[in-house]
Amino acid sequence: MMRNLFIAMLLLGATYSARAQDVDAVRLFDEGTAALMDGQFQDALRSFTAAEQSGWASGALFYNTGLAYYRLDELGQAIRYLEKARLLNPEDPRIEHSLAVAERRQRDQFSVLPKPFWKKAQQGLVRIIPLQWAFLIGLMCWMAFVAGWTAKTVRALDGEWYRRGRQAALIAGLFLISHAMASSIVPAFPDRSVVLEETLVLREQASDEATAILEVHEGLIVEVRAEATNWALVKIPNGTRGWVPSAGLGDI
Amino acid sequence: MKELAGRTLGTRSVSGAIALLLFALVGASSVVARQVDVHASVDATTIGTEESVTLTITIDGSDGSDVQVPQPPDAVGLILLQTIPRTQQSVSIINGEMSRSFGYSWAYRPTGQGTARIEASTVRVKDREYHTQPIQVQVVPQDQRPARARRTDPFAGAFRSPFTPQPTEPAPEPDESDLFIRAVPSQRSAWQNEQVVIEYRLFFREGIQLRQSRLTDSWDAEGFWREELEVETRPVPRIIIENGLRYNTIVLKRAAVFPTRAGDLSVDPLKIESEAMLPFGSRDPFRSLFAMQTRFTPVMLASPEVTVASRPLPDGAPDWFNGAVGSYAMTVKPDRTSLEVGESMQISVTVTGRGNLATMDAPILDVPAAFDVYDPDVSTLLDRSGARLTGSKTFRYILIPRTNGAFEIPPITFSWFDPGAGVYRTSKSNAIPVSVTGTATSPLSVTSTTNGMPVDDFAPLFTTSENWVATTRAPLHTRWWAWSLILLPLVGMGVVQVWRRHQTRLVRDPRWARGRRAHPLSRKHLKQAMELLQSGNTKGYFEEVERAVLGFIGNRLDIAEKGLTRPQLDELLSKRGASESLRLRLKSLLDLCDRGRFAPASFSPENKESAFDDASELIPDLDEYLDS
Numbered sequence: 001m002m003r004n005l006f007i008a009m010l011l012l013g014a015t016y017s018a019r020a021q022d023v024d025a026v027r028l029f030d031e032g033t034a035a036l037m038d039g040q041f042q043d044a045l046r047s048f049t050a051a052e053q054s055g056w057a058s059g060a061l062f063y064n065t066g067l068a069y070y071r072l073d074e075l076g077q078a079i080r081y082l083e084k085a086r087l088l089n090p091e092d093p094r095i096e097h098s099l100a101v102a103e104r105r106q107r108d109q110f111s112v113l114p115k116p117f118w119k120k121a122q123q124g125l126v127r128i129i130p131l132q133w134a135f136l137i138g139l140m141c142w143m144a145f146v147a148g149w150t151a152k153t154v155r156a157l158d159g160e161w162y163r164r165g166r167q168a169a170l171i172a173g174l175f176l177i178s179h180a181m182a183s184s185i186v187p188a189f190p191d192r193s194v195v196l197e198e199t200l201v202l203r204e205q206a207s208d209e210a211t212a213i214l215e216v217h218e219g220l221i222v223e224v225r226a227e228a229t230n231w232a233l234v235k236i237p238n239g240t241r242g243w244v245p246s247a248g249l250g251d252i
Numbered sequence: 253m254k255e256l257a258g259r260t261l262g263t264r265s266v267s268g269a270i271a272l273l274l275f276a277l278v279g280a281s282s283v284v285a286r287q288v289d290v291h292a293s294v295d296a297t298t299i300g301t302e303e304s305v306t307l308t309i310t311i312d313g314s315d316g317s318d319v320q321v322p323q324p325p326d327a328v329g330l331i332l333l334q335t336i337p338r339t340q341q342s343v344s345i346i347n348g349e350m351s352r353s354f355g356y357s358w359a360y361r362p363t364g365q366g367t368a369r370i371e372a373s374t375v376r377v378k379d380r381e382y383h384t385q386p387i388q389v390q391v392v393p394q395d396q397r398p399a400r401a402r403r404t405d406p407f408a409g410a411f412r413s414p415f416t417p418q419p420t421e422p423a424p425e426p427d428e429s430d431l432f433i434r435a436v437p438s439q440r441s442a443w444q445n446e447q448v449v450i451e452y453r454l455f456f457r458e459g460i461q462l463r464q465s466r467l468t469d470s471w472d473a474e475g476f477w478r479e480e481l482e483v484e485t486r487p488v489p490r491i492i493i494e495n496g497l498r499y500n501t502i503v504l505k506r507a508a509v510f511p512t513r514a515g516d517l518s519v520d521p522l523k524i525e526s527e528a529m530l531p532f533g534s535r536d537p538f539r540s541l542f543a544m545q546t547r548f549t550p551v552m553l554a555s556p557e558v559t560v561a562s563r564p565l566p567d568g569a570p571d572w573f574n575g576a577v578g579s580y581a582m583t584v585k586p587d588r589t590s591l592e593v594g595e596s597m598q599i600s601v602t603v604t605g606r607g608n609l610a611t612m613d614a615p616i617l618d619v620p621a622a623f624d625v626y627d628p629d630v631s632t633l634l635d636r637s638g639a640r641l642t643g644s645k646t647f648r649y650i651l652i653p654r655t656n657g658a659f660e661i662p663p664i665t666f667s668w669f670d671p672g673a674g675v676y677r678t679s680k681s682n683a684i685p686v687s688v689t690g691t692a693t694s695p696l697s698v699t700s701t702t703n704g705m706p707v708d709d710f711a712p713l714f715t716t717s718e719n720w721v722a723t724t725r726a727p728l729h730t731r732w733w734a735w736s737l738i739l740l741p742l743v744g745m746g747v748v749q750v751w752r753r754h755q756t757r758l759v760r761d762p763r764w765a766r767g768r769r770a771h772p773l774s775r776k777h778l779k780q781a782m783e784l785l786q787s788g789n790t791k792g793y794f795e796e797v798e799r800a801v802l803g804f805i806g807n808r809l810d811i812a813e814k815g816l817t818r819p820q821l822d823e824l825l826s827k828r829g830a831s832e833s834l835r836l837r838l839k840s841l842l843d844l845c846d847r848g849r850f851a852p853a854s855f856s857p858e859n860k861e862s863a864f865d866d867a868s869e870l871i872p873d874l875d876e877y878l879d880s
Contacts, residue, residue, distance in 0.1 A: 022720060029717050036713055039622075039655040057723045060714030067710050070621040071655060078621075088721065094711035101710055105621075135728060139737055146741035150748050177738060184728035 025056035029064070036068055044068045059089030063098070070102060076196035076218040076250060078102050083194070083221065083252045090127060106219035110238040119188070122179075126188040131180050138176025145169035193234065193249040195220045200249075202242025206231035213242045224249070288313040290375045291491075292325070292384035293498035297429070300397030301362055304333065305389050307370055308357045308498070311377060312491070316341060316354035320376040325384070329368030329391065330360035362391040370496075387496030429497065430457045431528055433504065433555040435521070438640075441561040445510050445577035445608045446671040449481065449640055452505040452522045452555050457530075458498055463548060465526035475517040475562075476509035477611050482636045508641040510577075510608045511562035519558040526551050565669050570678055572616060576668035578607015582615070584664050584681035592690035596652045599684070601628075601664055604644040609634060614647045615666045620659045622688075624652040624709060653688040654709065660685050774804040774871050778864065785860055793860065794848030797867045801841060804871050808878045818842065830877055838874075841866045 032047030048065040051057075066081030082099045089095055115123075129137070148166040151157040198218050203210040206228045216222070222234035225241065232246045289312040299305050311319055316339065324332050337356035362368055368389045375382045431454075438449040456462070489500035504522065511517050527548040565577070580603050587598040601615055614628050626649070634643035653659070661684035670677050705711050728734050758765040777800030784792040802821075806813030809824060816824070822835050844863050848855055 025720060026717065033713060033715055039657050041657070052723060055723055056720045058717040058720045060717035064713050067713050070710055073620040073622075075621075088719070094705070094714075097705040098710040101708060104708075131728060135734065142738065143741055146745055149745060153748055153752055181729050181734075184730075 022054055022056040025051045025054045025061075028054065029058070029061050032061075032068075033064055036064055036071075039071075041068045041071045045072075057084075057088070059085045059092060059095065061085075062088065063092075063095055066098070066102075070098075074196075075102060075105055076194050079106070079219045079221070080194040080196070080250045080252055083192070087189070087252070102219065107217040108220045108236075110220075110236055110240075112237040113239045122183060122188045125179060126183055129176070129179075131183050134176045134183075135180035138173050138178075138180060140173075141169045142173030142177060145173055191224045192221055192252045193224050193232070194252060195222065195244075195248060196250045197248040200244045202234070202236070202240065202244055204242065206233075206243040210243065213240060216244075221252070222249070224251075288377050288380075288382070290377065290382035290384060291493050291498075292370075292373060292387060292496075293493050294370070294387050294389060294496050297388070297496055298390045298392060298397065299362065300394035301365060301391060302394040303397065304359045304361045305330070305368075306357050306359050307387070308355050309373060309375060309384060310353060310355045310491075310498075311375060311382075312353050313351070314354050314377055315343075315352045318378045319354060322356060322373055322375045324358045325373035326371045327360055327368065328371070329363055329366060330370065330389065331363055333359040333361055362389075365391050365393060367391070385493070385496070389496075429495075430530065431455070431460060431462075431551060431553060433522055433524070433553050435519075435555040435558045437519075437558050437560060440559070441563065442511060443577060443669065443671045444514055444562050444564050445477075445512065445575060445611065445669075447578060447607055447641060448509050448511070448560055450507050450509060450519060450558055451503055453501050454504050454553075455492070455494065455499045455501045458500060459530065461529045461548075462526045462551075465524050468523040468525045468552070471505070471507075471520055471522050473507070473509050473517075473519040475513055475515075476511055476519065476560075477608065478507050478509045479610060479634065479641050480636065481506040481508055481638075481641060506639075509560070510611065511560060512611075514562050514564040517560050517562050519560070521554040521557050523552070523554040526553065566674070568676065569669070570665075570667040570676055572665040572678065573667040573669070573676060574613040574615065576603070576607060576612045576666070577671055578605055578609075578668060579670060579672070580605035580607060580666070580668050580677075580679070582664075582666040582679040582681065584684070586661075586684050586686075589685060590687045590689075591653065593653055593656050593688055594690070596650050597686065599649045599651065599661065599664075600646055601649070601666070601681075602644055602646045603666060606640055606642045607668070609641070609643050609645045612645055615664055617649050617664060618662050619651060620661075621710075622653055622655045622657065622659060624654060626650045626652075653686070656688045656690055658685070658687055771804065771871070771875060773807060774800045776800075777803060778867060778871075781864060781867075785864070790852035790855065790860060791849050794845040794852070794863065797863050798842060798845040798849075801838070801845075801867050801870060801874075805874060808875070828878060830874070834870075834873060834877060837866070837870055841870060 028047045028051035032044040032051065035041075035044035035047060045065065045068045048061060048068065051061055052065075062081045062085035066078045066085060069075075069081060070078035079099070079102050082095060082102060085092070085095045086099060125134075145166050148157075148162060148169065152162065152166070195216055195218055200216050202213040202216060204213060205211075216236060220236065222236050222244075224232050225235050226233040227246065228243075230246055231243045232249055233241060233243050234249070235241045290309065291312075292307060292309045294308070295306045296303075307325065309322060321337070324335060324337065335358075337358050340355045340357065342353045343350060360368075360370065368391050370387045370389065372386045373384045375384070434453045434455060436451045436453060438451075442448045483503045483506050487502040489502050492499050492501050504524075509519060528551045529548045583602045583604070585600045585602070587600070589597070591597055599617070601617075603609070603612065603615075609632055614630065617625060617628075619625050628647040628649045630645065630647055632643065632645045634641060651661075663683050664681045665678060666680075667676055667678040669675075777796050781793050781796035781800065784790075784796055802813040802816075805811075805821070805825075806816075809828065811824070813821075818839065822839065825835050825838070841863065844866070848860070848863065
């Protein structure tokens, strides 16, 4: 019975982590990359957008999309896609470098509010163990505990090391699964958007008539805290909140 | 008093060359060819009761031929000593230009202490009348008169032999009214970064000689950006009447200062150290020559401190404002608009005007990302010769396209604050279309960082892509299978736990275990019965049917069914509340089985199977009855 359970877990993990590649997405990526190398930025964007709309994406696809937008002088879209690329390839030096270059052109230089300690811990954990891997490993630990318990119950397989192993598997499994589910419900990196318009005015209410708070500029990354019809309540890095037209934002 | 022949002033620059400049002022006084100018002056504004004061009306630009001799001005507290004026005439040639001056002098004597006044006078030159200003003279007791040159008849020496012995005269010393520096700011209040011109003028009475003059301290203007303006290297003194006294004046220094912050900001005084000699009471040239070395007196001159109230620029500055204050115009000029990938083009942005050009930042150049832009080469051309600092500042941007295509350099915008109008102004150029052809030979820039990344540009593109992920993936917590995978082991644990308890009860509770076994055992016997029937063993068939029924009852009632008689069995079932019809059905079936075992030939195949059907129906009925 334990042997069958182990095989089932392996199959489950392999299925979950499989990197499926879509043929059409790869073809469109290649076409877009060729157009990008030829300086045909609009053509490149058409191919990259079609690849994304096919339901598949990759860090390279997002990076090249950001590069095409940058060449077309659309700073907001460039930063948006670079951030998307970074989410998929967090450690890639090319993405980091290009993102730094793009952000240097961003006009708004706000001070950044410190994050609460638990948020930092959550983000650090997500960076170390991505959500899907946390869930998978946690699930395996959880099943290992169940298998150990079953062995003890059915076969009376018990002893000091068995007991410690079960406890460790239970703690690790519950922690990792809780972390994965909690981070899925409350993301470590909250919903972020990029200002796509050259200038957006933050207002106290979701109305063009409301009092203006301040102006933000293209490329600024904001947190979306709430949404109303055609308006979004955003928080800028220094903690200031205000309503802006949703059309002026691009989600990451 | 007499106009001395013009000795021009020499100066090379404002700071260090003041010595040369002032040393050259040996008795300098000159006039400049110009339009007719008439003014009145006295040789002293404070005199003793025993002294006299000389009034001179000077007509510059005239040789006296066209001047109608004026009447001596009336005076209050003074008595005119002679009605016929003394005349004097001077001619000077400066830079090849001749100028003339003609003067009339009268001497007055005070009638007593107090404030005396010489009234205005009217002079007619050709057909035009000129009016002088009234002059006040303070008359003090003789022993309280200022310790300075004795008031003498200015023309007395002209008729005296130079070889006639003269009495020894004390060396006169200049006072503040004889020699001073005046600082004249163009304005006392200014916007931050607005240009303020401060002019330092040296005023000296006619006949005063200066030598070995130099700056004592470095002139400083903390809180200001300052630019020196040019002054004349060979200045010609201008004659100015101040408080009735006749002065020569020259510009020592002119500086444009720009307050870099708001508040009251002070400019240090301009200080010079020199040796001065007042004119002798007599016009004796020999005395002057031999006594010069001993009659020079060290003097220290300092201008007053200048304070400028600087106020911050008003709110509402445009986004492109970078601190320029003044009056400007901007021109933008590209050197080319068609080029190949990797070639360079230059955009020159020139800002011309008056203001803080030196501290002005470069306008923001927002170019397409396909271009590398280098820091602009800045050249500043300042014109310091005017009354204010003007000039131009040129920013030359080098652009190198990385890719081909048709691009457009967005309009360049330059904003500045106009201090005169108190508003911000903006100048905007036209967009510059740029056509780039060719292809890049290398994806990497020659200017790359240590890790191979291009400086100030994106890293190269990705040519291949791996690790594709589905973009339509829903969040983990919304997936049913995720929760199932978490909960399934719990369910399994529950099942195992139930099974474990079942097994334990089977071991620990034989009666319960037997009851649990009853029904399956009956099915087993019935199955065997059917097999016997199909094999033609009728006797064995009925035995198995009977065993199935009786075995079931024995297991459920936990009794040994083999020793039971039919009445005992009926009684037990009756005690357990079995209905009579059920008991009759059981009795009928058992009778049938008995007959089948002992007379199997009397049964047709249909009758045999009816026994099986009866048993199959009876056992569940008994099971249900006994459970209840």
